[in-house]
Amino acid sequence: MDVSHLLDQLNDAQREAVTADEGHVLVLAGAGSGKTRVLVHRIAWLIQVHHVSPMGLLAVTFTNKAAGEMRHRVGKLLNLRPDGLWIGTFHGICHRMLRMHAAEVGLPETFQILDSDDQYRLIRRVIRDMELDEGEFPARQMQGFINHHKEEGRRPGDIECFDHAFQARQLAIYQHYQDYCERSGLIDFAELLLRTLELLRDSDARRAHYQDRFGHILIDEFQDTNTLQYALVRLLAGSKNQLFVVGDDDQSIYGWRGAKVENVVHFDRDFSPKVVRLEQNYRSTATILEAANRVIDHNAERMGKNLWTEGEKGEALKLFTAFNAEEEAEFVIARIQDWMEQGGRASETAILYRSNAQSRLFEQVLLREEIPYRVYGGLRFFERAEVKDAMAYLRLVHNPHDDPAFERVINLPARGIGERTVALIRDHARRQGQSLFEAARSLCESGGFTARAGNAVAGFLALIGELTDEYGQAGLGEAMQAAIDRAELADWYRSREPADRAEAREENLAELVRAAESFTQPFEDEQAGLSPTASFLAQAALEAGEHQGERWQDCVQLMTLHSAKGLEFPLVFMAGMEEGLFPHQKSAEEPGRLAEERRLCYVGMTRAMQQLVLSHAESRMIHGQTNFSRPSRFLSEIPAELVEELRPGRPRVAPAQSHGGAPQDAEGLSLGTTVRHPRFGLGTVVTIEGQGANARIQINFESAGSKWLVLGYASLERVG
Numbered sequence: 001m002d003v004s005h006l007l008d009q010l011n012d013a014q015r016e017a018v019t020a021d022e023g024h025v026l027v028l029a030g031a032g033s034g035k036t037r038v039l040v041h042r043i044a045w046l047i048q049v050h051h052v053s054p055m056g057l058l059a060v061t062f063t064n065k066a067a068g069e070m071r072h073r074v075g076k077l078l079n080l081r082p083d084g085l086w087i088g089t090f091h092g093i094c095h096r097m098l099r100m101h102a103a104e105v106g107l108p109e110t111f112q113i114l115d116s117d118d119q120y121r122l123i124r125r126v127i128r129d130m131e132l133d134e135g136e137f138p139a140r141q142m143q144g145f146i147n148h149h150k151e152e153g154r155r156p157g158d159i160e161c162f163d164h165a166f167q168a169r170q171l172a173i174y175q176h177y178q179d180y181c182e183r184s185g186l187i188d189f190a191e192l193l194l195r196t197l198e199l200l201r202d203s204d205a206r207r208a209h210y211q212d213r214f215g216h217i218l219i220d221e222f223q224d225t226n227t228l229q230y231a232l233v234r235l236l237a238g239s240k241n242q243l244f245v246v247g248d249d250d251q252s253i254y255g256w257r258g259a260k261v262e263n264v265v266h267f268d269r270d271f272s273p274k275v276v277r278l279e280q281n282y283r284s285t286a287t288i289l290e291a292a293n294r295v296i297d298h299n300a301e302r303m304g305k306n307l308w309t310e311g312e313k314g315e316a317l318k319l320f321t322a323f324n325a326e327e328e329a330e331f332v333i334a335r336i337q338d339w340m341e342q343g344g345r346a347s348e349t350a351i352l353y354r355s356n357a358q359s360r361l362f363e364q365v366l367l368r369e370e371i372p373y374r375v376y377g378g379l380r381f382f383e384r385a386e387v388k389d390a391m392a393y394l395r396l397v398h399n400p401h402d403d404p405a406f407e408r409v410i411n412l413p414a415r416g417i418g419e420r421t422v423a424l425i426r427d428h429a430r431r432q433g434q435s436l437f438e439a440a441r442s443l444c445e446s447g448g449f450t451a452r453a454g455n456a457v458a459g460f461l462a463l464i465g466e467l468t469d470e471y472g473q474a475g476l477g478e479a480m481q482a483a484i485d486r487a488e489l490a491d492w493y494r495s496r497e498p499a500d501r502a503e504a505r506e507e508n509l510a511e512l513v514r515a516a517e518s519f520t521q522p523f524e525d526e527q528a529g530l531s532p533t534a535s536f537l538a539q540a541a542l543e544a545g546e547h548q549g550e551r552w553q554d555c556v557q558l559m560t561l562h563s564a565k566g567l568e569f570p571l572v573f574m575a576g577m578e579e580g581l582f583p584h585q586k587s588a589e590e591p592g593r594l595a596e597e598r599r600l601c602y603v604g605m606t607r608a609m610q611q612l613v614l615s616h617a618e619s620r621m622i623h624g625q626t627n628f629s630r631p632s633r634f635l636s637e638i639p640a641e642l643v644e645e646l647r648p649g650r651p652r653v654a655p656a657q658s659h660g661g662a663p664q665d666a667e668g669l670s671l672g673t674t675v676r677h678p679r680f681g682l683g684t685v686v687t688i689e690g691q692g693a694n695a696r697i698q699i700n701f702e703s704a705g706s707k708w709l710v711l712g713y714a715s716l717e718r719v720g
């Protein structure tokens with residue numbers, strides 16, 4: 001059989017990795033050197049040359065989107081669909097295993113995944129139920145505490161308590177939360193991993209089964225695995241299976257979420273792999289690569305890599321200094337328009353930023369200019385309120401004991417069930433050890449409610465019952481539509497929100513029905529005996545908005561630097577290159593965080609193939625306040641000769657004064673002053689152009705957004 005196509009698009013080092021004989025392999029290499037490509041070719045090589053069954057391979061990627069792409073690329077190389085090949089994220093793979101062995105690990109068949117928002121609400125409730133002070137035990141912090149311990153594989157009983165009252169309470173919260181999850185068949189993200197680890201650790205039969213099955217385990221982005229994931233890998237590998245691991249220590253960016261770059265060193269120690277280094281970068285121009293290399297050079301404790309390219313020198317990086325964040329957004333979108341006018345496609349461009357909230361201004365300008373765009377991450381599709389509302393109905397149909405779903409929609413739309421009634425149900429549930437659904441039913445039957453509340457609750461239970469009876473067996477799309485219609489969700493949003501907002505919500509609901517209709521269950525899930533609903537609900541919880549990427553459309557890509565990992569685009573913008581924003585001010589608080597921010601910068605820069613445009617704004621509204629900030633230190637780490645500075649297009653007033661101090665201008669108003677407008681309400685001055693009554697002044701209003709006004713006519717009142 002001719003297998004030259006598996007090798008002829010690879011360089012020598014890549015080939016060496018792809019064709020390595022028996023034994024473990026570690027490919028340690030910088031960005032854009034073809035690590036992911038090598039992993040894909042290795043899978044095809046094993047199947048075609050070594051005749052390994054696709055069922056015998058397990059490939060782990062970092063996102064579901066990457067998993068989909070990998071499956072597609074393997075299919076193309078082999079010219080057939082690699083059915084039975086398990087490719088997924090750690091979470092997705094663990095979910096599938098737990099579904100197959102739910103009873104063994106003490107989970108109900110219908111267990112549900114708690115996403116992090118649901119988890120937060122549940123923890124808050126546990127704290128309230130325990131009558132603890134939420135100021136002393138903030139739910140957000142407790143969520144971090146619980147997840148941190150789970151990610152290290154620790155149950156409440158495993159945590160040493162030094163008889164400190166505060167710590168004992170924290171552990172009690174963890175325990176109560178866990179008990180609650182057990183009772184209700186809920187499983188959070190870290191629990192997916194931990195439970196699977198325990199299954200494989202404690203059941204010899206299961207461990208033997210999976211060790212026999214997966215003779216080859218391949219892992220992309222290995223530098224961002226956490227303790228539990230590494231432990232899982234070791235269990236699955238056993239003593240005879242082969243690991244093929246690729247990663248780059250310079251791109252480890254999830255330390256804040258428990259990832260351990262040391263796993264690369266541990267892997268080397270524990271498995272003595274053949275180490276292959278790839279040094280040729282195929283992605284970026286020489287200029288971009290040089291700039292990125294120079295930035296990451298500022299980090300100490302690197303494993304050290306030498307990355308070069310045969311590619312052309314390319315253009316200088318562009319650096320734009322905007323007066324404020326609005327101007328920055330205008331500039332970026334104008335450059336994208338230039339790109340498109342010169343024949344480029346929108347989808348070849350990406351706007352990367354440090355925090356999700358930064359997307360809004362870009363979205364505004366893109367909407368106005370009617371340029372299609374897609375936001376990855378952020379408030380992702382499956383995280384939007386209306387989508388979660390509708391999904392909660394589907395979850396209840398799937399499993400009436402899903403308490404977070406019950407709480408979410410028992411009074412949504414409003415059906416006259418007040419907080420007091422819900423408290424009654426909760427209380428009853430707690431005392432009887434029942435789910436909220438069961439508690440509500442028994443209170444209804446025993447006349448435990450007032451007549452009005454009783455009717456309302458009975459109505460809700462009947463609605464869920466009807467949906468279950470009529471649509472429990474129907475197609476997913478049909479069931480979803482029925483839930484939305486019967487619950488009258490659209491009317492509800494229309495009755496309480498402005499028309500445009502309600503319409504947007506309805507569009508999302510229609511999109512949700514479409515997503516449900518077009519959902520095809522992964523072959524491997526079906527084989528594992530999962531119901532389509534279970535697969536769909538899991539997908540929604542695990543991958544959130546990633547599904548947007550499937551319907552490929554020509555649009556500008558907006559995402560955080562974190563979610564850009566592994567991707568590449570001809571034209572990349574890195575916006576908001578300001579101290580405090582990037583590096584994030586949090587990084588000043590913890591040692592090691594600054595180095596991680598710098599790696600994030602390296603990840604961002606190395607996404608660019610042809611052009612990299614950096615921008616920063618001298619002032620920006622953050623949490624309703626105008627902040628003035630200095631350019632990011634990372635900018636100064638790029639050699640000046642690689643950068644071309646661009647000047648703003650229109651004349652501005654006093655940008656030079658905007659560092660520190662309070663520049664004074666028209667009529668005593670200065671940048672950052674809070675003002676009140678008779679119609680637009682409170683806002684902050686962000687730009688002043690010109691002098692006196694004719695000055696044009698730009699104000700960011702808290703509710704009305706950004707407006708340009710002529711000072712003489714604006715009737716502004718200074719506040720504070």
Ligand SMILES: Nc1ncnc2c1ncn2[C@@H]1O[C@H](COP(=O)(O)OP(=O)(O)OP(=O)(O)O)[C@@H](O)[C@H]1O
Binds near residue numbers: 029035037251282283
């Ligand atoms: N031998 C090669 N010849 C031509 N192009 C290549 C070769 N190897 C890789 N490429 C291309 O270089 C780009 C980067 O490859 P890939 O995404 O696999 O790199 P990576 O090391 O996984 O990067 P990252 O660290 O960002 O994940 C891709 O467009 C890929 O197709």
Ligand SMILES: [Mg+2]
Binds near residue numbers: 035036037220566
């Ligand atoms: Mg990659």
